[in-house]
Amino acid sequence: MALDPELLFKALLGAGVKGIAGVPCSILNHLILEAEASTEVDYVAASVEGEAVSAAAGMWLAGGLGAALMQNSGLGNAVNPLASLSIPYEIPVLLIVSWRGEPGAKDAVHHYPMGEATPGLFDLFGVPTTVLREDTDLDAAVQGAVEYMHKERKPAALIVPRGVFGKGAKAEERPAPVLATRSPRGSESTHFASPGLPSRTEVLTAWLQHFPEALAVSTTGYMSREVASLERVDRHFPMQGSMGFAPAIALGLCRTLPDRSVHVLDGDGALIMRMGSLATIGAVAPKNLIHVVVDNGTYASTGGQLTVSPQVDFAGVALACGYRSAAVCQGASSLDEAFRWAASESGEGPILLHISVDEREASGLERPDLTPAEIASAFRTALTEKA
Numbered sequence: 001m002a003l004d005p006e007l008l009f010k011a012l013l014g015a016g017v018k019g020i021a022g023v024p025c026s027i028l029n030h031l032i033l034e035a036e037a038s039t040e041v042d043y044v045a046a047s048v049e050g051e052a053v054s055a056a057a058g059m060w061l062a063g064g065l066g067a068a069l070m071q072n073s074g075l076g077n078a079v080n081p082l083a084s085l086s087i088p089y090e091i092p093v094l095l096i097v098s099w100r101g102e103p104g105a106k107d108a109v110h111h112y113p114m115g116e117a118t119p120g121l122f123d124l125f126g127v128p129t130t131v132l133r134e135d136t137d138l139d140a141a142v143q144g145a146v147e148y149m150h151k152e153r154k155p156a157a158l159i160v161p162r163g164v165f166g167k168g169a170k171a172e173e174r175p176a177p178v179l180a181t182r183s184p185r186g187s188e189s190t191h192f193a194s195p196g197l198p199s200r201t202e203v204l205t206a207w208l209q210h211f212p213e214a215l216a217v218s219t220t221g222y223m224s225r226e227v228a229s230l231e232r233v234d235r236h237f238p239m240q241g242s243m244g245f246a247p248a249i250a251l252g253l254c255r256t257l258p259d260r261s262v263h264v265l266d267g268d269g270a271l272i273m274r275m276g277s278l279a280t281i282g283a284v285a286p287k288n289l290i291h292v293v294v295d296n297g298t299y300a301s302t303g304g305q306l307t308v309s310p311q312v313d314f315a316g317v318a319l320a321c322g323y324r325s326a327a328v329c330q331g332a333s334s335l336d337e338a339f340r341w342a343a344s345e346s347g348e349g350p351i352l353l354h355i356s357v358d359e360r361e362a363s364g365l366e367r368p369d370l371t372p373a374e375i376a377s378a379f380r381t382a383l384t385e386k387a
């Protein structure tokens with residue numbers, strides 16, 4: 001007899017899963033409908049599978065427990081945050097992955113290569129898997145995976161083959177998308193301008209003065225090194241790895257801690273890599289998110305190669321995606337005014353502040369002394385103690 005997706009959903013709730021972020025697969029449709037309809041779990045429709053893993057990681061960092069749901073076709077999109085965030089930072093994330101193209105089972109031809117590779121991919125990264133079959137005890141499977149995750153502080157995966165789930169009760173209940181309410185807001189950003197651009201150091205120094213108590217996630221590369229060198233506090237998460245997914249981690253924090261103001265310190269290269277996060281954040285619209293983009297027009301951390309950011313109006317894109325307000329700051333002596341604006345808008349987010357900087361770099365930025373796992377632990381403790 002087929003498994004009931006509602007029972008899997010209940011097993012997830014019973015094991016303490018508080019949030020799910022995912023990209024759909026038809027095999028997981030009923031589980032998603034359960035999650036969307038439930039008030040007991042927070043469901044985030046992610047733009048890409050790596051964003052789902054990163055948002056679920058953010059949920060754990062904020063003291064909760066998150067699951068990332070995806071089709072195995074999207075495993076490739078999830079590998080980077082799995083390999084460079086969840087595993088090295090020891091952030092448990094429950095992966096719920098459908099299994100298209102399972103060897104020996106009938107499926108569309110384009111699913112077979114990934115279907116064959118799927119168990120091996122998890123093995124490569126040392127992620128234990130449980131394949132759900134029709135006779136699986138769902139409570140035991142989910143509990144087992146979650147206990148392992150808590151004990152080992154590692155991700156674990158539930159693999160869902162085609163056909164094991166019957167039709168759930170919620171299939172007809174999803175509300176229709178409300179396309180008629182869309183309104184383009186691309187031209188409403190605020191501008192702060194003055195001669196001469198600041199350096200990243202000047203931006204971060206001003207940011208620390210304006211937001212001395214902020215919780216923050218900073219992006220891969222020099223940004224995280226520089227924040228940590230200016231002020232190393234546990235409520236900053238100087239992320240390395242998972243390039244482009246600092247906003248997704250912050251989204252997970254925002255959903256779990258809706259009363260805390262959460263800042264993202266992003267780079268132009270990183271944001272361009274994962275622009276879909278603007279759409280996800282715009283739709284979820286966390287009021288407590290402040291997204292600061294420090295734009296030097298380059299990938300400074302890898303030697304200063306040019307990005308395509310001069311063509312990109314990040315504030316306009318953010319507004320068009322549903323951010324509540326956005327501003328552009330071009331000028332060293334406009335920084336204070338821009339951060340005062342951000343402070344005045346905080347609580348009415350998501351907001352984005354796009355700051356142009358020149359290419360001056362601080363010298364001798366060291367990597368943090370702590371291991372990634374120690375940084376993640378300290379961050380989680382700082383957030384949960386004060387929440």
Ligand SMILES: Cc1ncc(C[n+]2csc(CCOP(=O)(O)OP(=O)(O)O)c2C)c(N)n1
Pocket residue numbers: 080219220221222223241242243266267268269270271296298299300301302307
């Ligand atoms: C997925 C991935 N691709 C590439 C890299 C290498 N990398 C690390 S930092 C970085 C540049 C980031 O550029 P940006 O976000 O503009 O910040 P900046 O270095 O200019 O401060 C790159 C390409 C990486 N770590 N991960």
